[in-house]
Amino acid sequence: MPLLEHVMGETMGGIAPTLVFFFMFLFAITCFMGDYVIGENNLKFITGDKKARAALIIVTVAIVFFSAYFGSDGLYAIMDVLLAICGIINCYVMFRLGKYAWEAYADYRRQKAEGIKDPVFHKSALSDPSDVTEWDD
DSSP, X not given: OHHHHHHHHHHHGGGHHHHHXXXXXXXXXXXXXXXXXXHHHHHHHHOOOHXXXXXXXXXXXXXXXXXXXXXXXXXXXXXXXXHHHHHHHHHHHHHHHHXXXXXXXXHHHHHHHTTOSSOOOOGGGSSOGGGOOSSOO
């Protein structure tokens, strides 16, 4: 960061540290929001329990406060553990969703074999299309 601020300071002047702070803050908050949305969607898929969502919110707020309290080394250790947990949960969700991906892929391959130039996904191709809301029949 000091090197970035120095280079930007040489080209942009005294506003460089403020710009670096602003862009780093924007990057951090959007990454954090994106990770929260991914976590909440995974939680909805695993369980629809409102208590689990409340626990996620509490853990998220706790992470924000702990990250402000601990130094960089402590924060990196905490985030490494939390990202490993997120990775494990994502793998679990991917394995649960994998059968639907293979069913959709098989339908795509069938349509291509039939000579359809631009295959169209229909939720009826899935073994359980009840929760599919993104596509219409």
